[in-house]
Amino acid sequence: MSQTAPTLTAGRDESLTRPIADEVGWTDADVRAVDTVRVLAADAVQHAGHGHPGTAMSLAPLAYLLYQDVMVHDPSDPHWLGRDRFVLSAGHSSLTQYIQLYLSGYGMELDDIKALRTWGSATPGHPEVHHTTGVEITTGPLGSGLASAVGMAMAQRRQRGLLDPDAAPGESPFDHHVWVVASDGDLMEGVSSEASSLAGHQELSNLTVVYDQNFISIEDDTDISFSEDVAKRYEAYGWHVETVDWRGRAGDSGDAARADDGTGPYTEDVDALHAALQASRERTDRPTLVILRTVIAWPAPTARDTAPRTGPRSARTRSRPPRSCWASTRRPPSPSRTRSSSTPAPWSGGARRRTPGGRSATWRGARPTPRAPVCWTGCRPRSCPRAWTRPCPPSRPTRRAWRPARRPARC
């Protein structure tokens, strides 16, 4: 691992296992950034006096990995048609997304995060589409995000078939992938079962669900109400299932994790997670469920592995991570300073589109953009008086950028 900026993790608590992220190429800057995400989540909730910091803390490596190393997206053009879609089905953990929008350059600012869950802020309690740039879907009712993501994956296939059916696999802007982060609650709600059954039948290989299995819900240990073998259930639906276990000795219930000393065995194997995610993108015959076994709120010493059962005041003190695990200053490093200079900084908002495996396809201009009706924006009947009586055939191939923005009809 390159150590371009060793001071960035100089103050990190040595008792906390460093994320294993050699193959994905994380530097000290990345580790520092992920730690910063955890602090920001805790601070935001502490500042607001209410909210859900735990998942945002423990899923910081996952969220960071998705936004920095996995998803194809362009923060400078949030509506770019070819972007991967990110669905935070665990909408209560909105900070998981907000902080990544901040770090990756979607226009989210630190002040927005400070304004979490307040009137007029860009950071409402649960993510809201059309309200916060970079948020693709309103989530919060558990299961709804996952189930809607199945529709996104179906639509992706239909759109490709309509507009770019002849492109080689992976070469079309319509080949985007749908990434879902789901919680125990999402997997309990019936609608996710319905939708996952449908997704398996439809062989939606463009869909990956990361299930954050932390064995904690509002009534604490999920053993009280949820004990099925989720992996087998999804295998039966026709999904590819694999497990990435960060819990170490923490075992299969909240109690076990709480009894543990909580530091040594918990290991964030980002490389294993990254491999599972990348493999899911390459898969062509079925959707993927990655069961990521975590300890909620890790590494906060007293909040981890517990449910928020004692009210906001208590939660504020409990969720605060140990100060010693971060560098000496509480002030988070700005995004532009955290990434090593040798690495492209997608979060700075540059126009470069992140593609997996360094495949920096510049679809615009590199090949003819897909044939599509220029006026085809879903509002055609209103904007095009002739739409009712005349088919609108796909236009000739053009090198003009294919953008989804609504524009006046020209057919």
Added chain:
Amino acid sequence: MATRKASGQVLTALAPVMPELWGGSADLAGSNNTTMEGEPSFVPDGKATESFPGHRYGRTLHFGIREHAMGMSLNGIALEGLTRPYGGTFLIFSDYMRPAVRLAALQQLPVVYVWTHDSIGLGEDGPTHQPVEHLAALRAIPGLDVVRPADANETAVAWRTILETVDHPSALALTRQNVPTLDRSVLAPADGVARGGYVLAEAEGGDPQVVLIGTGSEVQLALGARDQLQADGVPTRVVSMPCREWFDAQDQSYRDEVLPPAVRARVSVEAGVAQGWRELVGDAGRIVSLEHFGASADFETLFREFGLTADAVAKSARESIEAARGEAPSAPGTSDPQEPTDDESTLGDAGEGGTRSTDETQK
């Protein structure tokens, strides 16, 4: 022609001109008439069936018996942004979809619901399948348009208006049973549907003394009552009100034109609960509604037994005219008919031995 059938014909006609339009049903394609004729199904290669040939890029969606997932998936399709999705099931099962419908409205997604079998008019399947409170409950969702056309022509205009709506969801409530295709050479053109409510039949012989407001399959009852009232020399206007939300969106002058403030004698008729109609019929108005669950029988019997008839509408009209003159009570607390007209009751009285129960031990 049943409005569900008209809807199916509209969809088939739209297929070649709106390639972005696609959808399907939760295992009720034949009943909901949601399949565009001849369009391939959206299924992975190798999973097509004899009844539904298709391929991975197909157009007809098959959600299976998964209404909730259908609703959520429709949201996801709409969020992708390039296509226009619709999904169908029985109106009763909008309950299974409700969280998704609410999220569609919250997210301002132009999803279209094709909900058929929209009242006791579905008949023999009985009260488990007959919507009663659903229209009112759906109208309660902010940002959802609930559209209940009266005949085939209204259905076509409803589809057109819905497809021109791009920033929120719309729901079609369609009949299973046949309804008469109204004679537009005598009545107003169906284009009025786009305004939510319109004067379908104008009063004859003077200014209207009473306005009858009907939706969907009950518009014909209002027209039948009008015939009776006109025969008695009561100038009677009939308003078809397929979409309350669209009507509410009209300016005051149009609404006053359709429902003149001076005409306080008004009757609404809809095969569902009265909730929401008082605000249109006013203090002197009467509401012909259904305040209890349905029953298993042919639809003609149900409408007759439950008092949803042209006679009942005409009777209510006369009462409302009296009320407007101060000769009858205003804003009666319950709707008319208040209860089933004979021993038939489905008001949930099983504890008292339920009059419909065949279990002698409960008598």
